[in-house]
Every structure is written in C-alpha cells, then in structure tokens.
Amino acid sequence: TIAAEGGGGWKEYAGGYSDWANYQASVHQAASDKAKVDVRPAARPVAAAAKAKGDKLSWKEQRELEALPERIAALETEQGQLTTLLEDPAIYQRDAKAAQQAAERLAAIDDELMELLERWETLESRAANQG
Structure with a gap:
C-alpha cells in the first residue's frame, strides 16, 4: 500500500489498506498517549536555572555540547x-509484537531526538553569545 505522508511525500507500507489503517491508528494512539502523560515539568526549571547563572557555559555543559552530536547520530x-x-512486510506476519515494540521505540526516539536537538540549539546559542 502506498500512502501520502504529508509535505508531498509518499511512503510504501506492507499489507493492505486495513494493515495501514491499523498501523496509523496505533502510531497516533501511542503519540497521543505519550502527549497526555508527558507533561515535562522539569524542563522549565532547568532552563530558568541556566538563565539565572548567566550565558556562560559550565564545564559540564561544554562536555554535554561536545557529546550531543554523537548521541544524535546514534539515535x-x-x-x-x-x-x-x-518497512519489511514480513515482520508484521512473523512477529507482530516485535513490530509494535519497534514502532513504540521509533516514537520514543523521535521524542528524544527533538529534546536533544532543542538542547543542542540552546547550548550552541549560549556558547555563541559568550564568545
């Protein structure tokens, strides 16, 4: 099955329309469940504390900034x-549970990548402002 993915992109899915619809429903359900549970109250105090200290990066933040590209590349x-x-159609027939776990991990990776990219952007802008 070939489906439009938004932004002018197309993607091929294994199975028929019902398989695609079930997959999309599970992905959207997992994303909405994550959004409902994931409030992230700790992110704001850390950012506020960083601003309170000034724009200079600490030694720990410098090491974190250096390690971020490798972590992002690994993810x-x-x-x-x-x-x-x-994308392999056989995985859904062979081991549906593994496919579901892979889809959930993929969603978690997307969230983690967004957090890391935002952190990288924050640290880079602070590093650029200090020098």
Missing part, C-alpha cells in the same frame, strides 16, 4: 534501522 542510526525493519 538517527537506530531510527533508520527501525524504519527499515518496519
């Missing part, structure tokens, strides 16, 4: 592997 690699796995 993107895992994301690609999971996407390839989920």
